[in-house]
Amino acid sequence: MKTLYIEDLEKIRKSAQAALLLREQSASETSEQSCGLACGTSHLQLLCCGGTGCKASNSHKIVENLQKAIEENDIADKVDVVTTGCFGFCEKGPIVKVIPDNTFYTQVTPDDAEEIVKSHIIGGKRVERLLYTDPKTEKHVSDSKHMDFYRKQMRIALRNCGTIDPENIEEYIARDGYMALANALTKQTPEEVIDIIKKAGLRGRGGAGFPTGMKWGFARTYQAEKKYVVCNADEGDPGAFMDRSIMEGDPHSVVEAMMICGYCIGSNNGLIYIRAEYPLAVHRLRVAIKQARELGLLGRNIFGTDFSFDIEIRYGAGAFVCGEETALIHSMEGKRGEPTLKPPFPAESGYMGYPTNVNNVETLANVPIILTKGADWFSSIGTEKSKGTKVFALAGKINNVGLIEVPMGTTLREIIYEIGGGVKGGKKFKAVQTGGPSGGLLTEKHLDTPIDYESLTAAGSMMGSGGMIVMDEDDCMVSVAKFYLEFTCEESCGKCTPCRIGNKRLLEILTRITEGEGTMEDLEMLKTLGETIKDTALCGLGQTSPNPVLSSLNNFYDEYVEHVKKHICRAGQCKALLTYTISPDKCKGCGACKKNCPADAIMGDVRKPHVINPYKCIRCGMCKSRCKFDAIQVY
Amino acid sequence: MAKEIKLACNVIEQVEAICDKHGNQPGELINILHEAQSLHGYLPVEMQRVIANKLGIPAQKVYGVVTFYSFFTMTPKGKHPISVCLGTACYVRGSERLLDEIKRVLNIEVGETTPDGKFSLDCLRCVGACGLAPVVMIGEKVYGRLQISEVRKILDEVSAND
Structure with a gap:
């Protein structure tokens, strides 16, 4: 295999830079004027999101149709169509961006492709109906820089997502890709690199927040004939998609960071442990590894040094506990993913008994840019103890669902009301869950807490991997706690008793309460049992599993008491406690409820009050959501 | 419980070939199960026995792994x-x-x-x-x-x- 030298890398960077410069410039400048071939623009680029979310809305068809329209109009030499990673604004996806005027088209369908090409690309006239409408001013906004969703964001780990073609290594190199590696290998000692990471203050983004530089330092001290660098891409938090989006949108940053880590700890072997449920991320990583091998970036004697490195992919098979590093290592060895006690830490004895360093995807994605821009730059962002940014998957009852990245220290209020655009449908904010099944519920009073590892833990939740689910007045906190417990019970590996049996008992008590059969003693029991599980479970999964229950008890005790004493679920979620009726005074007999009832439980003649047959009613709430006259009562 | 279904000879051969491809290494069990499931749609007990034999490990080990991970299934999926x-x-x-x-x-x-x-x-x-x-x-x-x-x-x- 050929050797790639630093000069060769520089050459590739220069040759690929032009296309990328255009994208970078149009992102930094503000151009109100739209461009088009008719207005004298010589070259245009169309960036189309190719992440899983947008693909689910047929974004690959949009790309096909764009290309078809471009060919039909014979302008293929003047326009490029690029499939990129996630832009982050999933609520408005699929997204198509036009360079150089930075027009940001939202909710594009394959049928819109022709109009975009004819009107905008050729004619220079924006397709107004596809532009984002600012909910406050109700005006069209063409440039993403002027959207509240993007204004407070700072993209470091996501720096290349939505900018480069993830399946083209040259575009990554054009953005200074593999330069950090080249410099480290040829100009820095492993100790120097570890020092930079330590000084930068980078902490593990998988949840616990352990300092990355220190972790690397430990792994370096153990001597063995083989060592392993493992990338933990087993993103198991339901409703979180940060790591997946990074792997889909910028796989090379993960590959480069693993190599840098290998150089630092003295390892030649990289393993990526990824969920088999992420086919697109797997594909992009495979392509990235293949391209890096072909260029001579992965393999023997990298950049002419005596450092060699290669990466293999290992598949997970759907087990949340495998996010825990000892469980992950067992799973890679082909066994059941059960955790073991630490010490020994993986740094001493990990995969196949060799020293192993495990880092999460987002942590790794931060590494190359820290080396490029320096420790001081990174540590100037964020709070005293939490440096840099954090990526969150913002979802639930929020107007702008999407993938966001904000500096540590940003408040929940800024995230929910500015970036997220507030609660959906003008409903009242009730709680936000961070940290997934291991985290807790934060309420109104926590909204002004600056987000960092310590403050979230102090507030009874945790940073976690970055899931952030917003809930409104229609969400029942007892049901939410039950939902998370169902997940934990399903995912408990069964090895230790507190987690296997304790969580099951918690779930039974919660089920009793949601069915109106709980007692006040049950509430006490939830608390004592929850705390016992936290203190005694073997691994991170068990030790954090009661958090949703304990934090909801803490913050929403009244709601629990209502369920127990009055048999009321004020959010209208606990089916066993609900009866649906139609108020004859309000019902106009429009038939909307009857038409939409999936159980045929509503009877009545047109323009006469309808009635619900309680024996047929499945309490799905469809009628209530369809009634325009507020005639459906739930009690 | 799913009905025992006898495996066709060619399925057994294909599964054995998958095991051979991975060097019959017990450490490759999860990768082998992934391939076997994508070939056959699910992992009946009989197939698990074939894999256990090839890898030289007890069938209960294979069963333990199959039932641990939610991605693996022992019942055939619908159309x-x-x-x-x-x-x-x-x-x-x-x-x-x-x-x-x-x-x-x-x-x-x-x-x-x-x-x-x-x-x-x-x-x-x-x-x-x-x-x-x-x-x-x-x-x-x-x-x-x-x-x-x-x-x-x-x-x-x-x-x-x-």
């Missing part, structure tokens, strides 16, 4: 496998109610297949299309922002297109 997303984002936007409705319409529970073999029902945790919540997948197709009142119509359509 149109339905997956309801129960990620938190979909949950708070009503996916549990969608699941109840699908169960009611098809008269099956999670993990079961309809008697005619057309539909099987499963849950999964996050498709990754949280912007479209609640999400249901039928085969490869993603149905976003699905309403309870649309469930029957969509299932009828899928069924009619056979």
